[in-house]
Amino acid sequence: MAQLTANQEPKTTHGGGESVNPPGGSTLVRLAGIGILLLGVVAAFLYLGGWFSPRKLTPGRFVDEFQRVNGTYSGFRRNHAKGVCVRGFFDSNGQGTPLSKAVVFRSGRVPVIGRFSIGGGDPYAGDALSDVRGLGLQFSLSDGEQWRTAMVNLPVFPFKDAQAFYDNLVASQPDPTTHQPDPTKGAAFLASHPETARALGIIKSHAPSSGFDNSTFYGLNAFRFTNADGTTIPVRWSLVPVRPYEAASATEAGQDKNFLFDGLIASILQHPLQWHLILTVGQPGDPTNDATIPWPEGRETVDVGTLTLDSVESEETSPARDINFDPLVLPVGIAPSDDPLLSARSAIYSQSFTRRAGEKKLPSAIAPAEVQK
Amino acid sequence: MSANMTTERTQFNGLMRVLHWLMAAMVLTMLGIGVAMVASLGDYHTLVSIHRPLGIAILILVVIRLVTRLSSTLPAFPPTMSQQERLAAHASEMLLYTLLFVEPLVGWGMLSAARFPIVLFGSVHLFPILPHSVMVYAFLREAHTILAYLFFLTFIAHFGAILFHTLIVRDGMLGRMVPWRVRAR
Numbered sequence: 262m263a264q265l266t267a268n269q270e271p272k273t274t275h276g277g278g279e280s281v282n283p284p285g286g287s288t289l290v291r292l293a294g295i296g297i298l299l300l301g302v303v304a305a306f307l308y309l310g311g312w313f314s315p316r317k318l319t320p321g322r323f324v325d326e327f328q329r330v331n332g333t334y335s336g337f338r339r340n341h342a343k344g345v346c347v348r349g350f351f352d353s354n355g356q357g358t359p360l361s362k363a364v365v366f367r368s369g370r371v372p373v374i375g376r377f378s379i380g381g382g383d384p385y386a387g388d389a390l391s392d393v394r395g396l397g398l399q400f401s402l403s404d405g406e407q408w409r410t411a412m413v414n415l416p417v418f419p420f421k422d423a424q425a426f427y428d429n430l431v432a433s434q435p436d437p438t439t440h441q442p443d444p445t446k447g448a449a450f451l452a453s454h455p456e457t458a459r460a461l462g463i464i465k466s467h468a469p470s471s472g473f474d475n476s477t478f479y480g481l482n483a484f485r486f487t488n489a490d491g492t493t494i495p496v497r498w499s500l501v502p503v504r505p506y507e508a509a510s511a512t513e514a515g516q517d518k519n520f521l522f523d524g525l526i527a528s529i530l531q532h533p534l535q536w537h538l539i540l541t542v543g544q545p546g547d548p549t550n551d552a553t554i555p556w557p558e559g560r561e562t563v564d565v566g567t568l569t570l571d572s573v574e575s576e577e578t579s580p581a582r583d584i585n586f587d588p589l590v591l592p593v594g595i596a597p598s599d600d601p602l603l604s605a606r607s608a609i610y611s612q613s614f615t616r617r618a619g620e621k622k623l624p625s626a627i628a629p630a631e632v633q634k
Numbered sequence: 635m636s637a638n639m640t641t642e643r644t645q646f647n648g649l650m651r652v653l654h655w656l657m658a659a660m661v662l663t664m665l666g667i668g669v670a671m672v673a674s675l676g677d678y679h680t681l682v683s684i685h686r687p688l689g690i691a692i693l694i695l696v697v698i699r700l701v702t703r704l705s706s707t708l709p710a711f712p713p714t715m716s717q718q719e720r721l722a723a724h725a726s727e728m729l730l731y732t733l734l735f736v737e738p739l740v741g742w743g744m745l746s747a748a749r750f751p752i753v754l755f756g757s758v759h760l761f762p763i764l765p766h767s768v769m770v771y772a773f774l775r776e777a778h779t780i781l782a783y784l785f786f787l788t789f790i791a792h793f794g795a796i797l798f799h800t801l802i803v804r805d806g807m808l809g810r811m812v813p814w815r816v817r818a819r
Contacts, residue, residue: 299793405757406751604675605675618769619775
């Protein structure tokens with residue numbers, strides 16, 4: 262603003278320059294014009310930042326809602342807060358190269374770091390068989406690229422977009438007096454979201470297995486795979502355990518607060534755990550923008566290699582704690598589909614990561630000593 | 635400013651003028667994308683995929699611009715400017731150059747500290763410039779936002795000052811930077 266003050270006496274300060282109009286009507290109009298133009302630029306900037314739409318769903322407001330429902334635990338993920346970290350490798354058999362030129366599908370071994378988790382924002386919650394089981398993985402490819410994926414043990418996702426997920430969180434928020442979610446709100450949500458009701462039906466028909474080590478994990482969203490010829494196809498992927506499915510027994514549940522994690526640790530310390538990475542190829546017309554809908558039975562599947570996880574570590578000592586398993590960190594040859602959930606997941610994971618990154622890290626429920634037993 | 639009267643520059647040299655307008659467009663795009671992407675769910679991925687390579691492009695261009703600036707003769711300020719005004723203009727210019735360097739470096743540094751891959755195009759990505767530390771990431775992520783708002787405010791001051799000189803003082807100051815050639819007065 263030094264210019265403004267300095268130019269209040271332009272005629273008297275310097276000679277030689279172009280003549281300056283004496284202050285008058287037209288100068289005031291021009292000054293007002295400058296002010297309006299500058300205000301317009303500021304308003305456009307604020308508009309882009311969402312300042313004029315206080316009710317728009319943003320990554321920040323989404324994570325705020327997670328915190329309202331679950332509480333805030335310093336240094337932990339805002340969802341899938343309870344977890345344990347693993348390491349291993351992926352042996353590609355080369356069968357994926359006709360579908361994608363991604364380096365990860367060439368024959369050979371790629372190091373992998375990952376994290377098993379259960380859904381929910383309380384990192385000290387007791388394990389339950391009905392908990393959503395998560396597996397985040399980071400493949401470090403030989404050309405320096407990374408492939409990150411965050412999978413769950415649900416065959417379909419219950420929500421078609423971030424707004425539906427958010428509305429369900431709001432509906433499941435505990436009542437301040439009863440400390441329980443209001444069942445009428447949950448019913449109202451399902452009535453207005455038939456796709457969620459349908460997805461929950463499919464999820465219920467897949468009874469959870471006895472543990473992490475014999476769970477199937479699903480990538481949920483569709484992705485676009487492009488091969489060396491430039492052909493692009495829709496693909497969904499899943500990890501199918503080598504260990505046979507074993508139904509969870511009622512007696513197993515409820516023994517121990519960390520029974521799912523303790524079971525995983527005991528199992529992995531006994532011998533390495535393995536999963537087949539299965540690609541499912543979509544046909545024209547298969548929905549790629551809606552993770553609540555499964556693709557029809559009988560779609561071509563390709564077993565592209567084996568994931569081996571052979572070591573387990575507490576979050577407190579593993580670098581995996583500090584990895585954001587953003588599902589859109591993808592190598593060339595894998596690209597996002599038109600599913601709106603993918604960009605929303607990326608944005609919300611980033612928001613959660615940024616919040617926890619700067620916080621003091623509290624001890625994990627699965628302590629380092631627990632992993633060595 | 636030892637050039638004699640007959641050869642005194644009235645405009646920045648051609649490369650600097652081209653870089654000025656190109657980078658102005660890039661920086662405004664970056665500020666708009668930046669503020670929009672942090673509030674966006676559906677467009678987040680598209681915006682962030684533009685934001686990162688565009689930021690690195692600005693970092694490369696500002697190096698070229700600074701070298702050009704240091705090795706070329708600059709046009710004199712118009713005589714309508716007082717001493718204080720010249721000081722303010724010089725300081726804001728220094729601040730803009732500093733932000734053009736620091737803001738992309740903070741962005742690169744924060745993603746490095748988070749060990750997040752910085753894809754430029756295809757499988758080409760940048761190497762990390764800081765060790766893996768989420769605390770460092772959190773600090774730089776906050777700094778990136780604050781510097782972006784400072785950048786925007788500095789731009790508004792710069793834009794307001796040139797509008798004032800062009801429309802009120804009418805001293806032809808804009809002619810020093812317009813892309814076309816302006817004859818000496």
